[in-house]
Amino acid sequence: MNNHHWALILGGSSGLGLATxxxxxxxxxxxxxxxxxxxxxxxxxxxxxxxxxxxxxxxxAMNVDALNSNKREGIIADIQQQLPEGHTIKVLVHSVAKGTxxxxxxxxxxxxSDTDFRxxxxxxxxxxxxxxxxxxxxxxxxxxxxxxxxxxEGNTKALPNYSAVSVAKxxxxxxxxxxxxxxxxxxxxxxxxxxxxxxxxxxxxxxxxEQIKENALRRNPNNRLTMPxxxxxxxxxxxxxxxxxxxxxxxxxxxxxxxx
Numbered sequence: 001m002n003n004h005h006w007a008l009i010l011g012g013s014s015g016l017g018l019a020t021x022x023x024x025x026x027x028x029x030x031x032x033x034x035x036x037x038x039x040x041x042x043x044x045x046x047x048x049x050x051x052x053x054x055x056x057x058x059x060x061a062m063n064v065d066a067l068n069s070n071k072r073e074g075i076i077a078d079i080q081q082q083l084p085e086g087h088t089i090k091v092l093v094h095s096v097a098k099g100t101x102x103x104x105x106x107x108x109x110x111x112x113s114d115t116d117f118r119x120x121x122x123x124x125x126x127x128x129x130x131x132x133x134x135x136x137x138x139x140x141x142x143x144x145x146x147x148x149x150x151x152x153e154g155n156t157k158a159l160p161n162y163s164a165v166s167v168a169k170x171x172x173x174x175x176x177x178x179x180x181x182x183x184x185x186x187x188x189x190x191x192x193x194x195x196x197x198x199x200x201x202x203x204x205x206x207x208x209x210e211q212i213k214e215n216a217l218r219r220n221p222n223n224r225l226t227m228p229x230x231x232x233x234x235x236x237x238x239x240x241x242x243x244x245x246x247x248x249x250x251x252x253x254x255x256x257x258x259x260x
Contacts, residue, residue: 002056005142006083007088007239008032008112010018010066010131012044015200016150017095019228021052024091025237030058030195032089034075056084067123072130088142089135093237094149094172097125099165112232117164124168127130136186145214146239147190149176150156150231151250153258159201161207173250193234194225221252222255230255 007024011017011031021031037045042063052057059084065071070220079089100116103109128149135141151160151173154166172192179190197216203209216225234253236245252258 003028003030004087006030006032006058006087007093008034008089008135009092009093009095010034010127011095011097012093013037013048013061013093015097015202016195016198016228016231017093018048019232020093020095021047023229023232024239025052025055025057025166028055028057030087030089031060032079033061035063037063046116061232063211066096066131067127069130072134072150075177076134079140080138080235083140083213085114089140089147090142090149091235092131092145093134094131094147095126095233096123096129097200099168100180101161101165101206104163108211111162120164121168121171124165125171125175128172129179132179132183132188132190136183138190141188143187143188143222144244145186145188145190146243147176147179148235149190149192150192151192153196153254155250160240167259173180175247178207178249179230184247189244191238191246191248192250193231193238194250194252194254194258195231196220196252196257198228198231200228216257219260220255220257221259224255225256226257 007029009017009021013035021033025031051060064075066074099120100140102112104112132147147170151169154162155169155173176190178194197212231253
């Protein structure tokens with residue numbers, strides 16, 4: 001592992017992003033985490049960041065809004081200033097979970113508006129392109145960079161209260177394919193991981209998540225939910241030299257859950 005390589009993780013303070021940060025740090029990557037969290041949560045988050053630092057590599061954490069275009073310019077400038085000469089971003093992980101979970105139709109609950117769809121789409125899909133373009137323009141990417149984002153089974157299945165996120169996930173996959181095609185001249189490979197149902201903070205915010213969890217356990221031939229570490233292992237595999245011919249695709253990491 002080249003110790004000039006960094007992994008930039010958008011949304012790396014919990015769930016899949018945090019597990020990925022730990023995994024990549026254990027394999028020698030320096031870690032850049034951009035996250036948005038309340039001060040009241042920072043003690044627990046800092047403890048997790050200290051665990052990442054224990055692997056002996058550099059860790060830079062920025063508690064800023066990665067989705068704000070004006071602030072993004074400042075974050076990029078900050079990264080340019082803080083990365084030592086000759087260091088590059090080898091891995092970009094998009095783990096942004098900011099979506100609206102409302103029904104399309106209800107007689108007694110607030111329903112989705114156009115604005116809800118746009119906010120979810122911008123956060124969970126378009127921001128992947130925004131960050132890819134900004135990092136490429138700033139010439140921060142390694143010549144063999146890997147971009148990895150997270151999709152879900154909502155890409156093909158209709159789930160209650162999930163339609164805004166489903167739209168974003170489908171768009172995220174389309175953007176990934178286009179990034180893989182159009183950024184190939186500068187060495188970028190881009191893929192989505194479709195994780196099985198994983199017990200994270202994001203899952204617990206979905207109305208009726210207990211039922212979703214039970215259904216996943218019934219369907220999974222390995223009789224357990226996907227863990228964040230399962231997904232982090234797959235991210236690491238996609239960063240290896242052996243995976244450099246995998247690009248523009250969706251890879252299922254669900255223990256066979258989607259087979260049924």
